[in-house]
Amino acid sequence: MKAKTIDRIATGIIYALVSVVVLILLFLLGFILIKGVPHISWKFLTSPAQAFIAGGGIGDQLFNSFYLLILTLLISFPIALGAGIYLSEYAPKNWVTNLVRITIEVLSSLPSVVVGLFGFLLFVVQFKLGFSIISGAIALTFFNLPLLTRSIENSLSAVPDLQREAGLSLGLSKWKTVTRVIFPIALPGIITGIILSAGRVFGEAAALIFTAGQSAPAINYADWNPFNGTSPLNIFRPAETLAVHIWKINTEGIMPDANQVSAGASAVLVIAVLVFNLLARFIGARLYRKITAGK
Amino acid sequence: MENVITAENMRLYYGEKEALHGINLAFPKNQITALLGPSGSGKSTFLRSLNRMNDLIPDVTITGSVKFEGQDIYSPKMDVVNLRKRVGMVFQQPNPFPFSVYDNVIYGLKLEGVKDKKLLDQRVEESLKQAAVWDETKDHLKESALSFSGGQQQRICIARVLAVQPDMILMDEPTSALDPVSSSKIEDTMLELKNDYTVAIVTHNMQQAARISDYSAFFLNGDLIETEATQQMFVNPVQEQTSDFLNGKFG
Numbered sequence: 001m002k003a004k005t006i007d008r009i010a011t012g013i014i015y016a017l018v019s020v021v022v023l024i025l026l027f028l029l030g031f032i033l034i035k036g037v038p039h040i041s042w043k044f045l046t047s048p049a050q051a052f053i054a055g056g057g058i059g060d061q062l063f064n065s066f067y068l069l070i071l072t073l074l075i076s077f078p079i080a081l082g083a084g085i086y087l088s089e090y091a092p093k094n095w096v097t098n099l100v101r102i103t104i105e106v107l108s109s110l111p112s113v114v115v116g117l118f119g120f121l122l123f124v125v126q127f128k129l130g131f132s133i134i135s136g137a138i139a140l141t142f143f144n145l146p147l148l149t150r151s152i153e154n155s156l157s158a159v160p161d162l163q164r165e166a167g168l169s170l171g172l173s174k175w176k177t178v179t180r181v182i183f184p185i186a187l188p189g190i191i192t193g194i195i196l197s198a199g200r201v202f203g204e205a206a207a208l209i210f211t212a213g214q215s216a217p218a219i220n221y222a223d224w225n226p227f228n229g230t231s232p233l234n235i236f237r238p239a240e241t242l243a244v245h246i247w248k249i250n251t252e253g254i255m256p257d258a259n260q261v262s263a264g265a266s267a268v269l270v271i272a273v274l275v276f277n278l279l280a281r282f283i284g285a286r287l288y289r290k291i292t293a294g295k
Numbered sequence: 296m297e298n299v300i301t302a303e304n305m306r307l308y309y310g311e312k313e314a315l316h317g318i319n320l321a322f323p324k325n326q327i328t329a330l331l332g333p334s335g336s337g338k339s340t341f342l343r344s345l346n347r348m349n350d351l352i353p354d355v356t357i358t359g360s361v362k363f364e365g366q367d368i369y370s371p372k373m374d375v376v377n378l379r380k381r382v383g384m385v386f387q388q389p390n391p392f393p394f395s396v397y398d399n400v401i402y403g404l405k406l407e408g409v410k411d412k413k414l415l416d417q418r419v420e421e422s423l424k425q426a427a428v429w430d431e432t433k434d435h436l437k438e439s440a441l442s443f444s445g446g447q448q449q450r451i452c453i454a455r456v457l458a459v460q461p462d463m464i465l466m467d468e469p470t471s472a473l474d475p476v477s478s479s480k481i482e483d484t485m486l487e488l489k490n491d492y493t494v495a496i497v498t499h500n501m502q503q504a505a506r507i508s509d510y511s512a513f514f515l516n517g518d519l520i521e522t523e524a525t526q527q528m529f530v531n532p533v534q535e536q537t538s539d540f541l542n543g544k545f546g
Contacts, residue, residue, distance in 0.1 A: 092353070162390035166452070169348060170403040170459055171380030180406055185393055292393040292439045 029270065036267025039260045045268070049216060049245065054257040058265050060216045063232060064133070064239040065202055065272075068212060071137040071235070072201050076144045077194065083145075084152030089178050108146035113206040115143045120210035131238040136212025143207050144197050151193030155186040188288040195280035199273040205243035213238035214248050242269050297324045299463050299493045300345055300382070305359035307337075307344060309352075314340055317359065318519045320512055322463065327485060327494040329504035329525065332514035333545060338497045341514065342465050345495065346382040347375050364462075383456035387468040389448035391440035391455070396423075396432050399440045399451055403459040418458050425491075426454035427484045446477020453484060457492075464488065466496040470503065482507050501541060505529050513537045 043057060050056030091097040119139030129135045159182050167177030183190075216239065219232050226233035240248070242265055249255075249262045298321040307315040315337050322328050330338040340349065347368060349355045360367050368378055380403070391399050400419045401409075409415060419436065423429040428450035432443070440451050449469060456464055466485075470478035485494055485507050498504050504511055505525060512522040513534075521528065521537045532538040539545060 160390075162386065162388055163392065165348065165351070165384075165386060166390045166392065166455075168351070169346065169379055169384035169386075170455065171376050171378075171383075172403065172406055173376045176406055181392060181402075292441065 032263075032266050032270050036263040036265070036270075039264030040267060044264055048218065049261075050255055052255060054255060056255060056257075056261060058242060058245060058261070058268065060219050061240055061242045061245040061265070062268065063219070064212070064216065065241040065243070067232065068133055068136055068140065068208075068239065068241055069198055069201050071133065072140040072144060073194065073198065075137060076141040076148055079141075080145055080148035080152055081190075083149045084156060085178060085183075087149070087153045088156035089174075089182065104146045104149055107142075108150065110143075111206075112143050112204055115139055116207035116210040118142070119207065124211060130236070131211065131213030131215070132236045133212055133239045134235040136208050136239065136241075137235070139207045139211040140201050140204060143204065144201050147200070148193060148197050151197065152186075152190050155189030155193060156182060158189065159185045184291055187291065188284040191287060192280045192284040195276050195283065199276035199280075202276065203243050203269055203273055205241070205247045208241055208244050209247070212241060212244070214240050214244055216240040216245075242272075296326075298322060299324050300361065300363050300495075302341075302345075302361045303359055305341075305344070305357065305361055307340060307349070308356045308358075310354045314517050315344075316517045320519055320522060322493055322495055323510065324493050325489055325491075326509040327489055327496060327507055328510040328512060329508035330495065330497045330512050330514060331501065331504055331540070333540070334499075335516075336514040337517040338512075338514040339467055342467055342495060342497050343384075345463075345465055346379050346384055348379075348384065350375065380459055381461050382463045382465060383459060383461035385449070385453055385456060385464065385466045385469045388472055389445055389452055391448050391451050393439060393441050395437050396440050396443075396451055397436040400454050400458045402455065419454075422454040422458040423451070425457050425484075425487065426450045427480060427487070428454060444477070446473045446480060449473060449477070449481060450484060453481070457488075461492070463493040463495070466494065468497050468499060471499060478503070501529075513540065515540070 045057065045062060046059045047055075047057030048060050049058060087097070087100065091100070116139055119135055119142065123129045123135040123138055124131060163181055163185060164177060167181040168174065172181070217237060218230060219237075220228075220230040221232055223231045224233060225231050226235065228234060229237060246262055246265045246269065249258050249265070253262065255261065301321040302318050305315060305318045306313060318341055320328075320341075330342060332338045343349050344357060345361060345363075345368075349357075357369055361369060363378065363382065366373065368375075392402060394402070397419055398405075400422050401415045404415060404418060420429065420433075423432055428447055431447055432451070435442075440448060443451065449472075453464075453469075470481050473481070482503065485496070488494060496504075496508065508525045510522065511525045511528045513520045513528070513532075513536075515536055521532060521534045523533070528537065529541060532541060
């Protein structure tokens with residue numbers, strides 16, 4: 001065969017494969033959105049769930065998902081940032097560093113249900129934290145930490161060494177070079193990494209079933225004292241998130257409109273993750289332009 | 296004449312391998328000294344050991360002494376951060392921070408805690424003028440330094456070094472990535488800088504060395520072969536190797 005023909009066939013195959021991926025994605029998204037979006041209403045988004053009668057909403061679950069997400073990021077970001085800075089800027093190239101990297105790889109490929117069971121045994125049972133937001137947040141931190149650390153390390157490493165040399169040669173200390181030159185340059189990438197990981201955390205169910213629990217006790221949105229049992233901010237109350245709610249309705253939901261609630265909740269979840277992704281791109285690009293003073 | 300930096304029997308090893316074999320070289324104040332030699336001769340390595348930029352490379356050891364104003368820069372007592380403030384560096388590739396021109400120039404000062412806006416403004420203007428890039432940047436100070444041409448970026452980098460007000464400036468082939476017009480502008484800049492600063496420049500370009508430098512040092516395979524007033528060396532080199540190099544027989 002002539003090289004030109006082969007080239008054409010190869011190009012055709014690649015296009016076909018890409019179309020398969022895109023089609024599957026569009027089908028999935030379309031299916032979930034078309035089925036779910038009609039059920040989304042303000043009332044659906046704000047009212048509490050119903051176990052036995054129709055007309056339940058997802059208000060508490062939605063709040064729980066966001067609250068858990070924020071707590072998880074508050075715990076995991078500082079740790080991941082420190083670890084990422086160490087790995088990218090300070091770690092010597094030796095077997096210890098390699099071991100740390102391999103450990104992080106392994107941790108990131110750990111199935112989330114295993115993380116959930118571990119969290120259940122350690123935090124829920126052993127430390128007697130019970131099914132609670134804090135147990136869930138710690139489990140999600142375990143789940144999130146490796147990926148976030150890796151993305152922060154990669155964003156920092158992507159900054160050319162020329163910039164490090166420039167900083168040091170101006171008489172900046174290593175710490176100042178890292179924090180005031182390298183970090184700002186890497187910041188858009190880091191923000192993108194955080195938001196993308198937020199999307200994953202937001203949609204996570206398996207790790208939470210055993211840690212944050214599957215029940216959503218009534219929350220009193222007028223009570224913002226985190227030490228009260230019914231306060232939304234209480235970190236020791238059990239908290240069913242949106243993803244867990246979807247899973248639960250589909251396995252044991254007995255309300256008459258279970259299908260509709262599940263479809264609506266799924267659509268909300270997908271939309272939220274989509275928004276996270278778009279936000280990541282937008283904020284990342286915006287921040288980069290701002291830092292680089294470009295137009 | 297007063298010397299700013301003096302290297303005595305300086306040897307540098309990458310692991311076990313000796314890369315510089317006992318260099319003795321002094322840099323006279325307010326003069327431009329050119330370090331010449333073919334690729335791999337050790338001239339860049341030597342330059343980078345004058346403000347300890349080689350510290351970034353693992354496994355480098357240095358023996359002998361390098362004295363800056365009489366103080367051994369490799370002594371444990373040396374404050375490396377302070378040394379690099381006083382011995383600035385310009386690199387082969389222009390490497391401005393991806394910030395605005397203004398921020399680039401004052402970054403060193405700002406991080407030292409200088410907040411006086413007037414002083415910062417004044418230093419930006421001074422430095423950019425000294426680096427001969429003020430006319431091109433004065434109306435675009437808030438724009439990204441990356442939006443300028445390579446030659447302008449390199450002069451912004453020079454201004455950034457000048458803003459810290461060092462005593463000596465090391466230049467590692469500062470024009471080799473630039474076009475001839477930009478190169479000649481930077482050469483003019485260097486001749487201006489000579490009045491206030493001591494300059495060491497690594498260059499592949501012998502015409503450049505002849506045009507701007509007062510002294511020349513010829514490196515070959517990690518040895519310093521010859522060091523001389525530039526005029527002298529170019530007209531009447533002592534060593535045969537120097538003469539072969541200057542006549543383009545190798546390198």
